[in-house]
Amino acid sequence: MQEKVIVVFGGAGGIGAETGARLASEGARIVIADLNGAPAQAHAADIVAGGGQAIGVACDITNPESCEQAAQAAVERFGQLDGMVNCAGISKPHDSLSLPPTDWARMVDVQLNGAFYSAQACAKRMGTAGGGIVFITSTNAEAAFPRRAAYCAAKAGVAMLTKVLAIEWAERRIRVNAVGPAYVATEMTQRNIAAGNVNEEQVKARIPLGRLAQPADVADAVSFLLSERAGFVTGHSLYVDGGWLAYGYF
Numbered sequence: 001m002q003e004k005v006i007v008v009f010g011g012a013g014g015i016g017a018e019t020g021a022r023l024a025s026e027g028a029r030i031v032i033a034d035l036n037g038a039p040a041q042a043h044a045a046d047i048v049a050g051g052g053q054a055i056g057v058a059c060d061i062t063n064p065e066s067c068e069q070a071a072q073a074a075v076e077r078f079g080q081l082d083g084m085v086n087c088a089g090i091s092k093p094h095d096s097l098s099l100p101p102t103d104w105a106r107m108v109d110v111q112l113n114g115a116f117y118s119a120q121a122c123a124k125r126m127g128t129a130g131g132g133i134v135f136i137t138s139t140n141a142e143a144a145f146p147r148r149a150a151y152c153a154a155k156a157g158v159a160m161l162t163k164v165l166a167i168e169w170a171e172r173r174i175r176v177n178a179v180g181p182a183y184v185a186t187e188m189t190q191r192n193i194a195a196g197n198v199n200e201e202q203v204k205a206r207i208p209l210g211r212l213a214q215p216a217d218v219a220d221a222v223s224f225l226l227s228e229r230a231g232f233v234t235g236h237s238l239y240v241d242g243g244w245l246a247y248g249y250f
């Protein structure tokens with residue numbers, strides 16, 4: 001990671017905040033891009049206070065121009081762009097029969113369209129040495145959950161987008177991979193637990209390792225995929241799920 005410039009979309013909280021801090025601790029220069037500019041700048045300031053290099057910018061990942069601006073901010077501040085992580089996401093479980101079209105469109109816009117817009121903007125600015133792109137997907141890219149039609153469909157779309165961009169951009173030496181967590185102990189998960197959308201004890205019982213993932217578990221996987229240790233890995237979804245997808249017993 002030393003001296004690499006990485007944009008972390010959705011980097012102000014949860015998985016994104018942990019990932020940005022981890023990459024900065026390994027020597028990367030970080031652009032925290034988040035819908036809310038103030039928290040992005042605050043988290044960047046925390047990284048700087050800890051001895052790292054970072055800036056925070058506002059970015060609406062559903063707006064292609066906003067993604068272009070965030071990627072350009074990395075080049076203007078640090079002189080190059082070597083990679084990106086897309087951690088931006090939302091969760092809003094809803095019965096499929098009564099799912100409002102606006103909710104469906106919003107989920108797809110944030111989870112799938114935003115993944116493409118951010119990757120496209122960053123790939124344009126990566127030099128001849130190439131770079132790395134990591135999307136945060138989910139076990140829901142493969143495992144269907146009720147009341148999550150839009151979420152599951154969008155995450156499955158990102159998993160396929162990962163493969164398409166990997167083979168298309170290989171000639172540019174850009175590696176594209178994804179990390180798919182199971183339930184992660186973030187504020188978003190806690191809100192779903194509080195709202196009754198997730199039964200925490202049932203989830204833990206379903207995971208062979210017996211716990212929720214921590215943001216650090218996901219950050220570890222992202223760090224690996226962006227590093228030269230994964231130099232021959234592209235088009236791959238790495239599931240950080242405690243054995244969720246492997247478990248087929250009752």
